[in-house]
Amino acid sequence: MAADPATTATAVEHVELPITGMTCASCANRVERRLNGLEGVTATVNYATEKAAVAFDAATVAPEDLVAAVRAAGYDAALPSAGDDEPAQAGAEADETAPLRRRLLITAPLSLVVLVLSMISALQFDHWQWLALQLATPVVVWGAWPFHRAAWVNLRHGAATMDTLVSLGVLTAFVWSMYALFLGDAGTTGMKMRLSLSASGGDELYLEIASVVTSFLLAGRYFEARSKRRAGAALKALLQLGAKDVSVLGADGGERRIPVQELAVGQRFVVRPGEKVATDGVVVEGASAVDQSLLTGESVPVEKGPGDEIAGASVNAGGRLVVRATRVGADTALAQIARLVTEAQTGNAAVQRLADRISGVFVPVVIGIAIATLGFWLGSGADVKFALTSAVAVLIIACPCALGLATPTALLVGTGRGAQLGLLIKGPEVLESTRRVDTIVLDKTGTVTTGRMSLVDVVVADGTSRADALRIAGALEDASEHPIAQAVARAARDELGPLPAAEGFANREGLGVEGVVDGHGVQVGRPSLVAEWSLPVPSGLDAARHAAEQQGRTAVLAAWDGAVRALLVVADTVKPSSAEAVARLRGLGLRPVLLTGDNAATARAVAAEVGIDEVIAEVLPADKAAVIRRLQDEGRVVAMVGDGVNDAPALAQADLGLSIGTGTDVAIEASDLTLVSGDLRAAGDAIRLSRATLRTIQQNLTWAFGYNIAAIPLAAAGLLNPLIAGAAMGLSSLSVVANALRLRRFRSSYGAAPAERAS
Structure with missing residues (x-):
């Protein structure tokens, strides 16, 4: 007898864990491996967003087990609570940069003095080395403490990360300098002889390397943290669009002001001219033009009257409206948009998987190369200083952070920018599909027509x-x-x-x-x-x-x-914008096809009006997916644009599904891209933005791989000073983030960029 599906089905739940303590891609890789090591758990850890998206079998794993697994890896996590909100998180992220900023403001001047004393002989006075040591010690011990602490935690867990490389490099340079100061004067031991150290004795010191590299790395980490926050700024701005309070109508017709969190489904509320609509609802009384640009990207206000649906966070540009709430809290259009964008930002694109595998073994390999470099030059009879400098340069120049930031930062900026323009990209795997698509099938009713x-x-x-x-x-x-x-x-x-x-x-x-x-x-x-x-x-x-x-x-x-x-x-x-939209899709190298259940005469008339040559008419709703399969069997890579329940199977079947945001929830759920505005021209923008995001990811990965492939051999060959290596390492991560931030300049091919007004 067959088992009862109700008893055999697993209760799969999803949770997003904020992770603290990660400092590079190797950290994210370790946390991900530890979570995936639990039975029934599938996790993806995003270094840029510092979050883990986890799917787990509730029958075998408790949410607390997930937190315990993260802590066992040497990091910390917390289960989200009902009280968590995005603005609070944004504030917490801002506070996290403050310690870095304080350390940088103190260590940078100290490091500069040590560097000047070490490099300019005219400024070197008797026993200047002791002043340099006093200035460098707080930099190496206190300034670099975040690196040392993380390296120690990782060591206790039998792991190595970017902090291990930094800590090793800085401490090696500092300890060797201490040795040279106290014990290293050609057979003379004890501090007594070192007190007579002459100015020329500074040649054996690496205090400037230990201190300046620390300052460079602190600066790199501080600016990286700020840049990552800018990358996620679009989503934060979107989440903060909603109204904070609302004027609710009582049974007696009187108004009272309440926090928007207390608004319930079915309650009536007033929206005056210039106010934001508190939540999704239906207009009961009044008529007005409503600016929906912050949600849909449409720059022209839309007329709303009794019986019309209205979205929360849109702005009443005209008369007084009375609205009945239909969805509140997490069910609103704004919350659903934020959820889709967050899910897209958490995932990893296919092009990132190689980088993830490399970052998992990167740090141990670099430590091995540094040891081999030291041994090789010592065995070759090279100067100890040269051998040590080359080994330290290898430790410092290596940068798995750039590999880890390549994909997440581009996704953060690309999907956030898309949300501002009313273009929702569901996940990173969608990006590959947009590049390969050569045919786009357009449903007629509700997509090409009104x-x-x-x-x-x-x-x-x-x-x-x-x-x-x-x-x-x-x-x-x-x-x-x-x-x-x-x-x-x-x-x-x-x-x-x-x-x-x-x-x-x-x-x-x-x-x-x-x-x-x-x-x-x-x-x-x-x-x-x-x-x-x-x-x-x-x-x-x-x-x-x-x-x-x-x-x-x-x-x-x-x-x-x-x-x-x-x-x-x-x-x-036909929608006024449809002909222009079809022309733009052709400009992207796509072959448009009109698909409809209407008769052939009607379909050909519509196709001729918008400039489509290929028409497939009189197709039953149940057969639309079969049409997509037939086109795929012909060797085409097919995108489908639709809006109705009957389009959902075809949207799911297509290599790339695009749903009109004014359509049904079923169609939106089945699609890969959602066009919130309902304007077909947005389909071209969505594909352009997706391709631009993918191109940025590929550029970032090319730079990250190329940087390490070129820099590590140069350092091992003794051709890179550790100071230059430290600066280059910080700049490599910043360059990846800066390249991703260029996506913030992406513009819609029609209308204004309205969401910028919210930034």
């Missing part, structure tokens, strides 16, 4: 005015719920204002509607409806009907007082 029927033409017979046709037909159609009827009624109200009431309304299923308007007997519907009344269709109206149907539009006839008097043409209109 997805809502609109009245596009009114043709009247002789003796009938457009206003009469709209008023009489619109009044009758207003009593129907059919999309075509509502399109006619909506256009009539917009043009003429309030409509008269219809009497004796009757719905003729599949044919049209009948009733009485202002004493006129009215019929609106298909030609077969007026044929039942034996009403002839004027030749001009009949020709217009055939022309409309050839264009894929729907035409209904309106008759009253025993004659057919007007033709109303209704269509799902």
Whole structure:
């Protein structure tokens, strides 16, 4: 008998752990290996965000076990609590740079004096070495303490990281200098002889190396921390967009101000001009233009009225609105966007995996090379000073940090910038897909078109005015719920204002509607409806009907007082931006295909209007995924853009799925990229941003690998002074972060960059 799935299924839970104490990519690699060593645990540790994304089997592993595993690796973690919020975390990160800044401000002047005394002989007085020692000691002991402490913790756990290399290099230079000062005068022992050390005796000292390298590395780590914070600034700005308090309407109509956290689903709240909308909801009263640019990237405010949905964090640009809350807290659009961006930033792209494997063994290999360098030069009869300097340079020049920062920082900036522009990249693996895609399939309804029927033409017979046709037909159609009827009624109200009431309304299923308007007997519907009344269709109206149907539009006839008097043409209109969007997709080297369940005539008309040559029409919703598979079988790498529930299988099947953010949650969940604004032009921007992010990652990795491949042999050959090595090591990490920060300048190909106003 088959086992009950309910009893065999594992309860997989997800948690994001903030990790403290990591100082390089090797640290992240160690934590990740320790977590993945637990049964039923899959973890990814991101050095740039200092977080671990963990999926675990709740039946075998408790969340506390995850924290214990991190601590066993020599680092610290804490389970997130309900009280955690992003602004608090941002403040905590800012505080963490303060100790580095204090150490740097004190060690830098001391190191500079030691360097000047060591390098400029004209400034060297009798026994200057003892002053240099007094100045260098606090730098080496107190200034470099973060490196020494981390190296000791790692040693206790049988591991080595970047801090091990730094601590070894600095202490080696310092201890050798101490030896030279106290014990090293050619067979003379004791401090007595060293007190008479002459100025020339400074040639055996490395105090300037120990102190200046410490200051360089502290500066590099401080600026790296600041740069990483800038890289994640877009997401922090997004999370801080929401309103802090809200004016809630009571049962008596009175208003009271409460913190937004206390707002509940179903409550009504007031949004005045210039205020932020507190949470997602539906407009109950009022009409206003709402600026949604901070969420969707659209620079033009959108008109909102009763019955319209409105997103939290958007800004009311016009009149007073009363809104009923529909989603609060973690369920809001803003929170979901932040969650998607955070998940994308936590992952590792395929191109990072080699770097992760290398960083896992990097530090022990570098220590081995440094020892081999020292032994080789001593065995070759080289000067002890030269051999020691070369070994120290190897320890200091090596930099796994650049390898560890290459991917995460680019993801931080790229996905954060995308969120500002209304482009959500779900994960790092999406980046590879955008590069390979050569065909893009566009669902017609709701993607290329508005997805809502609109009245596009009114043709009247002789003796009938457009206003009469709209008023009489619109009044009758207003009593129907059919999309075509509502399109006619909506256009009539917009043009003429309030409509008269219809009497004796009757719905003729599949044919049209009948009733009485202002004493006129009215019929609106298909030609077969007026044929039942034996009403002839004027030749001009009949020709217009055939022309409309050839264009894929729907035409209904309106008759009253025993004659057919007007033709109303209704269509799902093409979005104004669709033709421009298709042209831009072609410019990216993509081949557009229009996919729809509509008839071929309608599909070809829409395709011709937007500039698409390839059309696949009359496809049932269940068969859309099969169409994607067929295109893939032809050797194409396919992207799919859709918005409805019926598009979800095709979005999942495609090599790259892009969902329109105005569509359904199912479609958004099945896709790889989400276009929050609903504007098809954003598809081109999303692909451009993804490709730019991938290109930045590849540039970073190329630099990080190239730097270490070139620098370590130069140091081993004695061609790099440790001072230069220390500066170069710090600059290597900063260059990777700076390159990633260039993505902050990415611009949408249409409209403004509205989110910058929130920064």
